[in-house]
Amino acid sequence: MENKSLTSIKKVTTLSNSMFKDIHKSREIGLKISREIIGISSRSIRAAHRGEFKESQKLIDEGIRKLKSVKPKVIKYSSDINSTFMLDGEKELCEAIFFICFTSNKVVPSKYFNIFSPSSLLKGMAEAASELRRSALDKIRDNEVIESEKYLEIMNGVVDVLESVDFPEGVTAGLRRTTDQLRSVVERTRGDITIALERKELEISINSLKEELKKN
Incomplete structure (x- = not known):
């Protein structure tokens, strides 16, 4: 006689493996983009130090585009993975935004408030x-x-x-x-x-x- 319990746990394991594959893929993408955002933010701050505010803002815009592209994919599995690495990227990008505003004497645009x-x-x-x-x-x-x-x-x-x-x-x-x-x-x-x-x-x-x- 077929053991129904064994059959069911095999199905659960197969399903879980499939879900883990998606979770792992999203995590790897998130880690990669987060590292890229940190690098972009650092370059933006260096540009602002040199007074190259247009270049600094261009880099910030690039970082925000990357963040928006990956954030939904990571949030989808936030209950399954530790996604605090995304906050590191967010924080560095926020630092660049505030720094360019501080050094160029500009108001921090309110459009950023709901992104982070x-x-x-x-x-x-x-x-x-x-x-x-x-x-x-x-x-x-x-x-x-x-x-x-x-x-x-x-x-x-x-x-x-x-x-x-x-x-x-x-x-x-x-x-x-x-x-x-x-x-x-x-x-x-x-x-x-x-x-x-x-x-x-x-x-x-x-x-x-x-x-x-x-x-x-």
């Missing part, structure tokens, strides 16, 4: 603010200390708004830790700018004294 998860948006904002430290230091090296203070003002503003987010880490995906890291970067940047301003004032005083001595 809230944690990706806010963590990307925090990391973009951290990236402004490099911009501030570049201004100090170029002897444009006053300009560097504008970046510090943005960094302070980002810390202030992030500290107003009061939800558990399990909801915000580690936002508090990211905010703490940003706060440390802000304090180091403030110290660098303070030293640069004091040095500039000292140079002015020395030059003024030299002029007085020449008159005498």
Whole structure:
């Protein structure tokens, strides 16, 4: 007599293997595109550092197209796979978006708000603010200390708004830790700018004294 239980478990296993094949395929596609998005975001930020904002925006648009193409495929199996790798790509893309807005003094377009998860948006904002430290230091090296203070003002503003987010880490995906890291970067940047301003004032005083001595 045929064992019906064995027959049924074979069918379940065959079906599960078929589903695993689809899940694995979607996961591999998601991982590949996520890595590509991270690379695109990094190039976008470097372009913005160079002041090449059109190129930076072009790369952001490319990253968003890739994200939109793959996200539905991964979300379909989100209950079966750990899809947090997609959040890494999202966060890096958000960082690029915020960074170009910070450095070009533009408003963050609202069209982006519904594309990303809230944690990706806010963590990307925090990391973009951290990236402004490099911009501030570049201004100090170029002897444009006053300009560097504008970046510090943005960094302070980002810390202030992030500290107003009061939800558990399990909801915000580690936002508090990211905010703490940003706060440390802000304090180091403030110290660098303070030293640069004091040095500039000292140079002015020395030059003024030299002029007085020449008159005498």
